[in-house]
Amino acid sequence: MITIRPAGTGDIAAVLGLFDRAVEWLVARGQTGQWGDQPWTGDPQRTALVERLVKAGGTRVAVLDGTIVGTVSLGSAPTYAPPAPVSELYVEALVTDRAHKGERIGTALLLQAREEALAAGVAQLRVDCWAGADGALVRYYEREGFTRDVGFVVEDHPRGPWHGQILVQDLQHALA
Numbered sequence: 127m128i129t130i131r132p133a134g135t136g137d138i139a140a141v142l143g144l145f146d147r148a149v150e151w152l153v154a155r156g157q158t159g160q161w162g163d164q165p166w167t168g169d170p171q172r173t174a175l176v177e178r179l180v181k182a183g184g185t186r187v188a189v190l191d192g193t194i195v196g197t198v199s200l201g202s203a204p205t206y207a208p209p210a211p212v213s214e215l216y217v218e219a220l221v222t223d224r225a226h227k228g229e230r231i232g233t234a235l236l237l238q239a240r241e242e243a244l245a246a247g248v249a250q251l252r253v254d255c256w257a258g259a260d261g262a263l264v265r266y267y268e269r270e271g272f273t274r275d276v277g278f279v280v281e282d283h284p285r286g287p288w289h290g291q292i293l294v295q296d297l298q299h300a301l302a
Contacts, residue, residue: 128231130238133185133197140194141176141187142167144221151224160256160263162285179218186238188222188231196222198235200242203252206278207292212249215242220253236270243297251295254278258289267293 133141145166153163166172179185179199188196199219203210217239222231243251255263257277264274272293280288 127190128195128229128234129189130186130234131189132183133180133187135177135180137185137187137194137197138173138176138180139167141180141185141197141221142173144194144197144223145172145176147223147225148221155259157259159258159285159288184218186235188235190226190229190231195226195229196220196231196235198239200239204254206280206290207252207254208276210250210252212298213247214250214252215239215246215248217251217253232266233270240271240295240297249296249298251297252292254290254292256288257291261291264291264293271295 145161149161149163149165152158152160166176179201182199182201184200186198186200187194197219198217200215201218203214203216204218207216217236220232220235222235240251251272252275253267253272255267257264268274272295275292275294278290278292280290
């Protein structure tokens with residue numbers, strides 16, 4: 127059974143490992159546009175990002191049989207996202223262990239995010255993702271109850287223009 131708990135600084139290496147395995151999986155499929163082709167572990171910028179997310183207090187980890195198999199980080203929208211017209215909680219990062227594909231770990235983490243957003247009384251949950259590889263990741267979030275909002279391009283991305291999609295899950299009806 128999957129349990130979800132707040133992440134602590136002792137979980138940083140495990141979270142970096144999740145990203146490393148996701149990058150390996152993407153590279154094996156020729157999809158380096160999302161996170162590149164290098165591991166996160168040992169990369170000072172990516173390590174600093176994970177440390178910031180964990181220390182901010184919004185990171186949750188999914189644990190299965192004592193092993194961290196997924197993580198979600200909740201917080202504020204990035205600077206490239208247009209301001210939200212209503213109150214929100216933003217999914218800053220979501221990654222699961224591909225060895226557990228089909229076990230609905232991502233779904234469990236997104237349900238946790240929704241529960242926290244509802245408890246905080248915000249009107250929406252928002253996320254952005256890579257829109258490449260024929261939009262498969264965008265469709266994943268749509269299956270998880272999000273709808274497309276706006277597309278965007280990060281022009282100054284280190285690997286060239288990075289195409290993304292912002293998606294929204296409206297919670298206003300659930301708050302009424």
